[in-house]
Amino acid sequence: MFKSVMQLSVFSFVLSLLAFAYALPLAVRDVFVPPVTSPDVGTVWTIGSQQNVTWDTSTAPQNITNKVGQVILAKGGKLDINHPLASNFSILDGWVTVTVPNVQPDVDYTVVLFGDSGNDSGEFAIVPAPTSLL
């Protein structure tokens, strides 16, 4: 039982490595890197709350090949690519609303916006929801 769980997690780890490797060439060939403007250093997200991720689209080139964006949460620079906060929105929107996932509260979270390429936000904190709300 324990062993098969181990194998499963090793398997999904290898899968995520593969997914990352396949995603990489996409990022490399692309040009538009929208700067994430929020969250930023000093931002505090509460687990379970809805938050806006915003970015600057003013530098967008006229013709963008891949307009579908994805927002990935990263902790200490490590991307959680298996659980995107948001996907299938237009990179030209400039913002997307996400629900803060039930992750370990900490102060080294960033979000990475992927469209034509990736740009990471400043480091921000995720805090537990007040117990009165649980």
Ligand SMILES: *[C@@H]1O[C@H](CO)[C@@H](O)[C@H](O)[C@H]1NC(C)=O
């Ligand atoms: C992300 O955006 C910031 C702010 O515009 C910029 O300084 C930084 O170079 C960008 N990062 C990448 C990887 O393009």
Ligand SMILES: *[C@@H]1O[C@H](CO)[C@@H](O)[C@H](O)[C@H]1NC(C)=O
């Ligand atoms: C996110 O931004 C949109 C557009 O500015 C706004 O209508 C919405 O209320 C915002 N949502 C949150 C949770 O701040």
Ligand SMILES: *[C@@H]1O[C@H](CO)[C@@H](O)[C@H](O)[C@H]1NC(C)=O
């Ligand atoms: C963008 O694409 C349109 C239609 O394909 C074309 O007319 C226009 O010249 C292109 N603009 C740039 C900057 O490449």
Ligand SMILES: *[C@@H]1O[C@H](CO)[C@@H](O)[C@H](O)[C@H]1NC(C)=O
């Ligand atoms: C993405 O959004 C488009 C337009 O709203 C929709 O047609 C499509 O089915 C969505 N794809 C996924 C994978 O959710």
